[in-house]
Amino acid sequence: MILVIGGTGTTGRIVAAKLAERGHPTRIASRHPSTEGVRFDWYDPTTHPDALRDVRAIYAIPPVGEVDPAPIMLPFLERARSAGVRRVVLLSSSAIGPAGHGLGMVHARLGELFVQWAVLRPSWFMENFVGEQPHAVSAREQGEIVSATGTARVGFVDPADIAEVAVRALTDPTPHNTDHLITGPEALSYDEIAAVLSEVSGRPVKHRAIDPVGLAARHTANGIPPDFARFLASLDTAIAAGAEDRTTSTVADVTGRTPRTFRDFCRDRLRGDRPG
Known part of the structure; x- marks a missing residue:
C-alpha cells in the first residue's frame, strides 16, 4: 500500500x-x-x-x-x-x-x-498560470501577472512531470536515496511567460514588476497569512537574484522522456479558454 x-x-x-x-x-x-x-x-x-x-x-x-x-x-x-x-x-x-x-x-x-x-x-509550477490560481485569475481579469522577480528567469515545470518522477521514486526496485532538482526544459522570465499566455489565450497579458514589500501586501490581501506572505515574497527576491535561472535533466534521466514546455502546457490547459 x-x-x-x-x-x-x-x-x-x-x-x-x-x-x-x-x-x-x-x-x-x-x-x-x-x-x-x-x-x-x-x-x-x-x-x-x-x-x-x-x-x-x-x-x-x-x-x-x-x-x-x-x-x-x-x-x-x-x-x-x-x-x-x-x-x-x-x-x-x-x-x-x-x-x-x-x-x-x-x-x-x-x-x-x-x-x-x-x-x-x-522549480515553480506551470500550474500557477492556469485555472483559479492567483496569477491565472489576475491574467484573465486584469490582463497582468504581478511579481517581484524583475527580469530573472525560472525553470517552470509541469506538475505531471513532477508526478512522473515521484511515481518512479516510489516504485522503482532500487531506491533513489537522493534529492531530485526538477525543472522544465527552459528557463523563462515572467515577461516571457506573459507573452506565451497572450499568444495561447488570445488575451493580452503583461508582467508588472513590484517590490517584495508590495508583493507580500498583495499576498496578504488575497488571504495568505502574513508570515507565509512574507516568505513567498522572499522567494521572488531570490529569483530576482538568479536563484532559479537553471534547467536540469532530471525528468529525462528518471523517466526517459523530455519535460513539457510551457507553451505546450498552456496549449493543453487553455485550449477552450480563448475569447470569442
Missing part, C-alpha cells in the same frame, strides 16, 4: 492516478477525502493511524501555508517508521535544500529515518 498525502492536490492527484494505472495499491489521504480516500490532517494525530495502516511507502506533501513544518511532520514520520513504512518521497522545493530549520530539516532527516527515500525539489 502506498499512501499519497495530499492526494487531491496539484501533484498528489496525478501521482495517485498514475500509481493506480500501474496496479499499485494506493490510499489517497486528504483533509476532505472522497468516498475511496481516508481523512488525514497533519495537525490531527487521531487521523494518522488509519492512514498508515498496512502502508509500505508514502508520498508526503507538507502542510500548506506552514512556514516551519518540521515540528508537525517529523513526529508523523517517526510514527510511520515505527509502523513499518520503508520508503518516503517528500515534495519539497528547488528553493529549499537540506537545512537545520523548516522543510529543510525534514529533508535533512529523511535519510536518517528511512532506508529508502527521495526528496523532490521542483
Whole structure:
C-alpha cells in the first residue's frame, strides 16, 4: 500500500492516478477525502493511524501555508517508521535544500529515518498560470501577472512531470536515496511567460514588476497569512537574484522522456479558454 498525502492536490492527484494505472495499491489521504480516500490532517494525530495502516511507502506533501513544518511532520514520520513504512518521497522545493530549520530539516532527516527515500525539489509550477490560481485569475481579469522577480528567469515545470518522477521514486526496485532538482526544459522570465499566455489565450497579458514589500501586501490581501506572505515574497527576491535561472535533466534521466514546455502546457490547459 502506498499512501499519497495530499492526494487531491496539484501533484498528489496525478501521482495517485498514475500509481493506480500501474496496479499499485494506493490510499489517497486528504483533509476532505472522497468516498475511496481516508481523512488525514497533519495537525490531527487521531487521523494518522488509519492512514498508515498496512502502508509500505508514502508520498508526503507538507502542510500548506506552514512556514516551519518540521515540528508537525517529523513526529508523523517517526510514527510511520515505527509502523513499518520503508520508503518516503517528500515534495519539497528547488528553493529549499537540506537545512537545520523548516522543510529543510525534514529533508535533512529523511535519510536518517528511512532506508529508502527521495526528496523532490521542483522549480515553480506551470500550474500557477492556469485555472483559479492567483496569477491565472489576475491574467484573465486584469490582463497582468504581478511579481517581484524583475527580469530573472525560472525553470517552470509541469506538475505531471513532477508526478512522473515521484511515481518512479516510489516504485522503482532500487531506491533513489537522493534529492531530485526538477525543472522544465527552459528557463523563462515572467515577461516571457506573459507573452506565451497572450499568444495561447488570445488575451493580452503583461508582467508588472513590484517590490517584495508590495508583493507580500498583495499576498496578504488575497488571504495568505502574513508570515507565509512574507516568505513567498522572499522567494521572488531570490529569483530576482538568479536563484532559479537553471534547467536540469532530471525528468529525462528518471523517466526517459523530455519535460513539457510551457507553451505546450498552456496549449493543453487553455485550449477552450480563448475569447470569442
